[in-house]
Amino acid sequence: MKEFPTIKQMLTSMAAGETQPSDWTRQSLTNIQKIDGKIGAFLRVNEEQALIHARQLDEMAVRWRKNLVSPSDSTRDLFGIPYALKDNMCTKGVGTTAASRILENYIPPYSATVAEKLTQANGVMVGKTNLDEFAMGSSTENSAFQKTHNPHHLNRVPGGSSGGSAAAVAAGMVPFALGSDTGGSIRQPAAFCGVIGVKPTYGRVSRFGLIAFASSLDQIGPIARTVEDVALVLRQISGHDPLDSTSAPASTEDFTRSLTGEVKELRIGVVRDMNAEGVNDQVKAAIDKAISVLSDAGAQVVEVTLPHSAYAVASYYLVAPAEASSNLARYDGVRYGRRVEGETLLEMYEKTRSEGFGLEVKRRIIIGTYALSSGYYDAYYKRAQQMRTLIRQDFDDAFQKCDVIAMPTAPSPAFAFGEKSADPLQMYLEDIFTIPANLAGLPGISLPCGVSDEGLPIGLQLLGKAFDESTVLRAAYGYEQLRGFVMPFPHGLEG
Amino acid sequence: MEFETVIGLEVHVELNTDTKIFCGCKTSFGNPPNTHVCPVCTGQPGSLPVLNERAVNMAVKAALALHCQINQDCKFDRKNYFYPDLPKGYQISQYDQPIGEHGYLEIDHNGERKRIGIARLHLEEDAGKSQHAADGSHTLVDYNRTGVPLMEIVSEPDIRTPEEARLYLEGIREIMQYCDVSDCRMEEGSLRCDANISLRPVGQQEFGQKTELKNINSFRFVQRGLEYEEQRQREVLAAGGTVRQETRRFDELSQTTLSMRSKEEAHDYRYFPEPDLVRLHIDDAWLAQIRATVPELPMEKRDRYIRQYQLPAYDAGVLTSDLAIGEYFEATVAAGAEPKAASNWVMGDLLGYLNGRGEVLADSRVTPGQLADLIAMIAEGTLSIKQAKDVFKIMCETGRDAKTVVQEEGMEQISDMAALVPLVDEVLAKNSKSVQDFLSGKEKALGALIGQVMKATKGQANPGVVNQILRDRLSALRVEE
Numbered sequence: 024m025k026e027f028p029t030i031k032q033m034l035t036s037m038a039a040g041e042t043q044p045s046d047w048t049r050q051s052l053t054n055i056q057k058i059d060g061k062i063g064a065f066l067r068v069n070e071e072q073a074l075i076h077a078r079q080l081d082e083m084a085v086r087w088r089k090n091l092v093s094p095s096d097s098t099r100d101l102f103g104i105p106y107a108l109k110d111n112m113c114t115k116g117v118g119t120t121a122a123s124r125i126l127e128n129y130i131p132p133y134s135a136t137v138a139e140k141l142t143q144a145n146g147v148m149v150g151k152t153n154l155d156e157f158a159m160g161s162s163t164e165n166s167a168f169q170k171t172h173n174p175h176h177l178n179r180v181p182g183g184s185s186g187g188s189a190a191a192v193a194a195g196m197v198p199f200a201l202g203s204d205t206g207g208s209i210r211q212p213a214a215f216c217g218v219i220g221v222k223p224t225y226g227r228v229s230r231f232g233l234i235a236f237a238s239s240l241d242q243i244g245p246i247a248r249t250v251e252d253v254a255l256v257l258r259q260i261s262g263h264d265p266l267d268s269t270s271a272p273a274s275t276e277d278f279t280r281s282l283t284g285e286v287k288e289l290r291i292g293v294v295r296d297m298n299a300e301g302v303n304d305q306v307k308a309a310i311d312k313a314i315s316v317l318s319d320a321g322a323q324v325v326e327v328t329l330p331h332s333a334y335a336v337a338s339y340y341l342v343a344p345a346e347a348s349s350n351l352a353r354y355d356g357v358r359y360g361r362r363v364e365g366e367t368l369l370e371m372y373e374k375t376r377s378e379g380f381g382l383e384v385k386r387r388i389i390i391g392t393y394a395l396s397s398g399y400y401d402a403y404y405k406r407a408q409q410m411r412t413l414i415r416q417d418f419d420d421a422f423q424k425c426d427v428i429a430m431p432t433a434p435s436p437a438f439a440f441g442e443k444s445a446d447p448l449q450m451y452l453e454d455i456f457t458i459p460a461n462l463a464g465l466p467g468i469s470l471p472c473g474v475s476d477e478g479l480p481i482g483l484q485l486l487g488k489a490f491d492e493s494t495v496l497r498a499a500y501g502y503e504q505l506r507g508f509v510m511p512f513p514h515g516l517e518g
Numbered sequence: 519m520e521f522e523t524v525i526g527l528e529v530h531v532e533l534n535t536d537t538k539i540f541c542g543c544k545t546s547f548g549n550p551p552n553t554h555v556c557p558v559c560t561g562q563p564g565s566l567p568v569l570n571e572r573a574v575n576m577a578v579k580a581a582l583a584l585h586c587q588i589n590q591d592c593k594f595d596r597k598n599y600f601y602p603d604l605p606k607g608y609q610i611s612q613y614d615q616p617i618g619e620h621g622y623l624e625i626d627h628n629g630e631r632k633r634i635g636i637a638r639l640h641l642e643e644d645a646g647k648s649q650h651a652a653d654g655s656h657t658l659v660d661y662n663r664t665g666v667p668l669m670e671i672v673s674e675p676d677i678r679t680p681e682e683a684r685l686y687l688e689g690i691r692e693i694m695q696y697c698d699v700s701d702c703r704m705e706e707g708s709l710r711c712d713a714n715i716s717l718r719p720v721g722q723q724e725f726g727q728k729t730e731l732k733n734i735n736s737f738r739f740v741q742r743g744l745e746y747e748e749q750r751q752r753e754v755l756a757a758g759g760t761v762r763q764e765t766r767r768f769d770e771l772s773q774t775t776l777s778m779r780s781k782e783e784a785h786d787y788r789y790f791p792e793p794d795l796v797r798l799h800i801d802d803a804w805l806a807q808i809r810a811t812v813p814e815l816p817m818e819k820r821d822r823y824i825r826q827y828q829l830p831a832y833d834a835g836v837l838t839s840d841l842a843i844g845e846y847f848e849a850t851v852a853a854g855a856e857p858k859a860a861s862n863w864v865m866g867d868l869l870g871y872l873n874g875r876g877e878v879l880a881d882s883r884v885t886p887g888q889l890a891d892l893i894a895m896i897a898e899g900t901l902s903i904k905q906a907k908d909v910f911k912i913m914c915e916t917g918r919d920a921k922t923v924v925q926e927e928g929m930e931q932i933s934d935m936a937a938l939v940p941l942v943d944e945v946l947a948k949n950s951k952s953v954q955d956f957l958s959g960k961e962k963a964l965g966a967l968i969g970q971v972m973k974a975t976k977g978q979a980n981p982g983v984v985n986q987i988l989r990d991r992l993s994a995l996r997v998e999e
């Protein structure tokens with residue numbers, strides 16, 4: 024099985040005429056065919072359409088090569104690069120399920136803005152990846168359709184909810200994929216699978232066409248194998264979208280410019296009060312090591328505090344389910360998706376939703392409905408929102424003293440199937456380090472910083488100020504250059 | 519025991535924007551089902567709302583016209599409930615921060631002006647329409663109306679009679695039409711009204727048990743339905759009974775109200791701020807811009823007509839009942855017509871002609887300038903009132919101006935002495951009996967002689983001039999005798 028080089032390397036090779044777009048798409052499809060039977064990253068492979076698209080690009084490539092490669096021409100940044108989308112992003116004419124039975128046969132009449140943007144950038148969509156149903160989960164075990172296995176250890180989960188996207192990238196089936204992050208759903212699977220995942224600032228990337236889980240927290244971001252690759256993809260998908268009122272007016276940036284390799288004057292915040300009980304020793308050691316690598320290179324390590332982060336998980340598990348309970352009301356069997364007939368309207372609703380939704384989704388709808396009920400609203404939803412303000416304030420204060428904050432992405436490396444799914448609370452604690460950034464709307468990245476004794480990747484998380492992805496990426500790139508180890512490619516997946 | 523009636527109205531007004539409140543679909547009425555729909559207004563997974571700025575402009579304009587305080591910083595909320603015509607499972611509405619609050623509307627009733635408080639005015643999206651099969655086997659839903667911008671206007675419980683309720687509702691319609699934010703057609707559902715009514719013993723502070731009246735689909739029925747309900751409640755209370763809290767509907771056929779359902783099981787709409795929209799901030803410049811578009815309101819205009827044109831209150835009321843009528847009237851006056859004459863012509867002949875044909879003012883072929891010319895011709899004595907009415911009819915039918923009609927139809931009044939004197943002499947010569955009667959003191963004989971002259975001129979002679987000539991001639995004859 025052939026590994027993908029970096030996006031830049033593929034572009035250079037295509038510009039030189041050594042390869043053409045359909046070669047890369049074919050490589051992606053071949054790899055999927057060979058190994059996805061073991062991984063289960065894809066819910067749908069778009070083989071035929073992807074090849075047709077790639078061949079069209081082959082013709083364009085001939086013309087394109089004749090012209091000078093223009094670095095400012097963003098239509099070439101992802102030219103002919105195959106990719107995958109998490110299956111909660113709508114693709115016109117291509118089934119989109121959110122890994123739920125209720126949308127099993129749903130074919131969207133329109134495409135998400137991110138899908139449109141990647142098409143405009145001439146990327147080739149090869150398929151849709153698995154996730155926890157409606158992105159609710161941290162292991163992808165909540166998918167209604169299949170399990171996704173961690174490419175580094177097939178008995179382990181890939182993390183979630185973007186487990187399919189992270190596994191697809193980690194196993195070399197696509198050079199990059201998009202995920203969505205509501206409470207850590209890009210960063211945690213990236214950490215578990217040994218790849219890089221970015222959760223952009225809330226409002227940086229349009230949510231139009233992203234099947235909503237929790238509207239005020241959801242954000243789409245890239246997953247790839249190098250910092251440079253995620254920076255290239257992020258540039259393509261960012262920017263104001265008139266179809267998303269919550270998308271920020273900020274236009275996109277060329278994030279690759281900040282990848283200088285220089286970390287000297289960077290101030291790295293380390294949170295001393297964010298308690299690490301329950302954090303795996305190997306994770307602790309790997310993070311400490313990563314921080315000392317940066318500090319040895321001249322970065323300044325400063326202590327910061329995030330006193331309200333202790334309440335982050337509790338706040339999150341009120342806000343997110345509350346919004347979800349309302350966002351998922353539209354799946355009623357009336358207009359699209361699964362319908363189970365009943366004698367009365369109410370019976371149709373009840374049967375449709377009982378059969379269409381999985382256990383975790385139902386649990387969150389019930390929690391959310393309760394949190395919004397009259398008489399409980401002030402005690403739960405409103406207080407949780409107030410807590411968000413305090414958490415945001417904590418970060419504002421911390422970022423007075425530092426440029427990025429470093430911490431683990433997850434408390435432990437990838438766990439085994441079934442290890443946490445029996446106890447929702449255990450599973451919810453998986454997100455303890457990732458949730459604060461969602462509540463505060465801040466950008467974050469997870470990148471590999473080590474491997475456990477069992478050969479499982481460990482992720483370093485770096486968080487930044489709102490709309491300061493540049494600094495986050497600069498720090499991440501600096502570390503990537505310095506870290507002195509290469510994330511081993513998962514082996515033994517073929518045959 | 520004497521009872522006092524307490525009524526509050528909840529009015530829904532569809533705004534006449536071109537496109538829906540959260541998507542680009544057209545709002546037009548009466549199209550084949552589900553032809554003006556898109557991913558947003560059918561609640562497809564992943565779709566997001568984007569607020570239509572024009573809907574905000576219109577709502578603020580209406581709120582200003584209703585003397586509301588504008589909440590320049592407000593938000594939208596989700597009202598959660600399940601129904602097939604509600605595609606997202608929630609309605610985007612405004613809960614605790616309506617765009618306008620604490621306003622009022624004035625009505626004139628029995629010669630007195632009364633102020634009805636407006637508690638709130640908020641912006642929301644309309645739902646679709648369900649069509650239930652007669653046999654109950656299925657329901658079809660049309661989402662064309664889904665997402666049409668809607669204002670909910672809630673009155674204070676300040677209304678005391680069913681007639682006041684009708685006047686209030688008509689006042690709302692007038693103001694909305696003046697502001698050009700809605701056509702307010704009850705039959706098309708662009709204005710909908712629910713009423714709460716309760717009775718309490720005179721002097722009692724707390725409200726009695728209320729019933730809610732729904733399904734009122736005409737202005738007349740608002741009054742009729744409430745009158746019936748008022749009477750029904752009075753009888754219940756007088757008999758020592760208690761009014762049940764329930765929703766009733768007005769039944770056109772029997773002209774009564776019928777119970778729809780008793781107090782629905784308490785509905786928890788689980789309102790919370792709509793996370794897909796940012797807060798709505800209307801800055802001072804924007805507000806000033808909207809304020810500048812608020813026209814003179816019907817009540818202000820009515821008062822001005824009485825003051826400025828010395829019109830009777832009745833005339834002022836009719837002329838201001840519709841923006842176009844007032845504009846037509848004022849244009850006629852501006853073209854030189856005497857106000858009361860202009861008012862008579864507009865209210866009488868013009869509206870009479872149009873109403874008779876089921877037309878509206880915009881259909882009129884007679885311009886205000888042409889009407890002013892016609893009125894001038896009467897004042898100058900060129901036309902008699904009776905002639906003018908005939909001329910006007912032709913003007914309405916052909917669109918030609920008064921002078922042209924008079925010329926072409928040969929309807930000009932003859933006031934020329936030189937032309938009339940020989941005619942008078944001829945009549946005198948032929949009617950010696952009448953002449954004798956007049957000379958012997960029978961004044962009435964003069965009328966017969968005038969009639970003869972008019973007949974000889976096919977009515978075109980100026981009766982005043984004829985009268986003068988006849989008197990001159992006859993007094994000359996008297997002297998001769």
Ligand SMILES: [Zn+2]
Nearest residue numbers: 541543556559
């Ligand atoms: Zn629409």
